[in-house]
Amino acid sequence: MTSTHIDVSAVDLAALGAWMDAQGLPEGEITGMAPVLGGTQNVMVRFERGGRPYILRRPPLHARPKSNDVLRREARVLAALRDTPVAAPRLVAAQTEVQSELEPVFYLMEPVDGFNASMGLPEPHASDPAIRHRMALEAASALAVLGRVDPDVLPGFGRPEGFLERQVPRWLRELDSYGRLDGYPGPEIPGLRETAGWLDANRPAAFTPGIMHGDYHFANLLYAHDGPRVAAIVDWEMCTIGDPLLDLGWLLAVLPLSEAQIPGLASPREIVDCYAALSERDLSAIDWYAVMACFKLGIVLEGTYARAFAGKAPKDLGDALHATTLSLFERAGTIMRDSL
Template sequence: MTSTHIDVATVDFDALGAWMDAQGLPGGPITGAAPVLGGTQNVMIRFERGGRPYILRRPPVHARRKSNEVLRRESRVLAALRGTQVPAPRLVAAQTEREPVFYLMEPVDGFNPSTGLPEPHASDPAIRHRMGLEAAAALAELGRVDPAVLPGFGRPEGFLERQVPRWLKELDSYGELDGYPGPDIPGLRETADWLTRHLPRTFTPGIMHGDYHFANLMFACDGPRVAAIVDWEMCTIGDPLLDLGWLLATWPSNNGHVPGLPAPREIIAYYTALSERDLSAVGWYAVMACFKLGIVLEGTHARAFAGKAPKDIGDLLHATTLSLFERAGQFMAGALD
C-alpha cells in the first residue's frame, strides 16, 4: 500500500451531493472532507453527510489508462460480496455509467498492521498469533463464495495452464526497455520447469482477491478478527488456492510488523479445516506465487535501467525477487510438507 498526495479540492462536492440525492442517500452539506492515505494510486476521501460517514474512491486527476475500468470491477466485486460473510468494505453506491467512475463505501473500523499495532494487539501475543489464523479464515470465507455472483468475470477455463507462459512472456517483455541486460535470477528456469511438471490437474473455480497479503488486510481494533480485505483491483475468477499461495509467499517473518504469527504450516492446516478444497498441491501454489510476484517486481528493476524508476527502488525490488525465488526453492524442496 502506497501513500499518495491527494488534493481534496479536485472533487466537485456540489456535483457529488446532487448525485447522492439522486441515489436517495441522506442529504445536507458535505463536511469533514479529508484524504485517506494508503491504498493504490486511486483517490480516497472520507467525508460525512446527513450524519453518515463515507469513503469516496475515484481515479486520480491524471488517470491511468485502466483506472476507470479498475474501479468498475472493484465496485462490481464489492456489490457481489455485500450479501456474503466475506469481510470487505461495504459498498453504498457506485457511478459506473460514465467517467470518471467512482463509488462510495462505508469506512472500515480497523487498522492495517503495517502502520503499527495498537493495544491490545501490541502487548498480547495470543491476539497476534490469532491474527494470522484469522487471515486464513477470511480467505477461506472468500473461497466459499459461489463465483456465479460475478457472471462473465475473469476466464477460469485454463487458468492454471496459462500462468507460467503468461509470466514468462511478461518477463521477456522487459527486454524492450533500454539498458536492461535481462533477468539475472538464479533458479528462474528450474522454477518454471517445476511448475509446469507439477501443474495441478483440476481445480474448482472461485473468486480470487489476486493480491492477498497482510498489507491488504485491516484488523478489528478490539481483537484479532479481519475487519476488511481491501484493494480488490486484481480480483478475478480463478483458483482461490493461488491466494493462499500468495499469503504463504509473502508471509511476514517474526521480526516483521506482527511478531508471533503462526508458522506457514499452521496457516495451511487452519485453512484446510475451513475449506473443502483439495490442498494436496499447496506447495505448487506457493511456488507459483513466488514466481509470479518475483517477475512482477523485476519489472521495476528493469524500468530502473531505462531511467523510468529510481535505481535504489529497482535494486531493492530485485533483491526481493531473488529472495522470492529462494523461497520458491524451499517450497519445491518440501518446506510446506
C-alpha cells in the first residue's frame, strides 16, 4: 500500500469519530493513531476505536486534481470484491460524497496481517528458499482467483470492447506527450518501433473480459508472515475491466527486477503453468501479454526520465528508470525472438 509520511495531528479526530458513529461503527476514543509508511502517493493512517483496528486511506494533503476520483474508484473496487475469494483488503466504510473537491474522499479498511517483500524479507522467508520460490506461484494463484470473478460485480467499469486494440496506440501517444517537456530529447529506446509492430501483428484475436488489477507486481502484494501465501493485493487505483492476462504478463515482465528483492522466485514457465492450472483462460498467446507489459511499463517509466530533463523529477531517479526501460525493451526483444 502506498502512503506518505504525515503529521497525524492533521486528521480531524472529532469529525472522523462523528462520521464513524453515523456508519454504526463501534464507538469510543480514537487511539494509537500512526502513519503507515512505505510510499509516496496516498495517506494511510492506522488507529483503533471501540476495540477495533482500522486503516484510513485518503488522498495526499496536497492532492492532485484526480485524487478524489482515484479514491472513489478504489473504494468501489474494494466494495465489489468484499464478498469474493480475492485477497483484497476488506473495506469497512467509505466517504465518497463530498461537498467540494477540496474535501478529501476517504475510506476505512481492516488492517492486513502481512508484509511488503519489496521492503525486505523477514524470517522464515529470508532463509527458506522453498518459501521464496513459492511466493511467485502464490502471486500467480492470487491473480487467477481475481481472474475468475464475474466482471458484472463492477457494472459500467472500464471499456472492455476494443481493449487490446487500444493498447499500443494509447501508450505511443503517452510517449509522444513527453515531447512537451522542456529538454527531453525524445525516446532513445532501441527496439521501440519493432516492438510496437510485433504487438500489432501478433495481437490475440479475442479475449474474455475480466477484472484487471492494472499494476500487478510484488510491491503491490502483502505476504503472510508465516509462509508464501498472498495475504492481500493492494493499490487498486489502476483497476479496470479488461484482459486479466495482461496482469499475468505484467508479473512476468517484472520478474527479473523482483529477483533483487526476492531471490529464487519460480521461473516464468512455472508461473504460467501455475496460473493455467487454476484458470480456463487461453494462455497460448502469453508471450504477447509479457511483451505488451514490457512495452507499457517501459513507456510509463520513461515519463520520469523525461520529467527529470524538465527539472520535475530527480536526475538520478530518471536515469535509473530509463535504464530499467531499456532493460524491459531488451526483455521484450528476447521474448519476441524466442516465440518465433
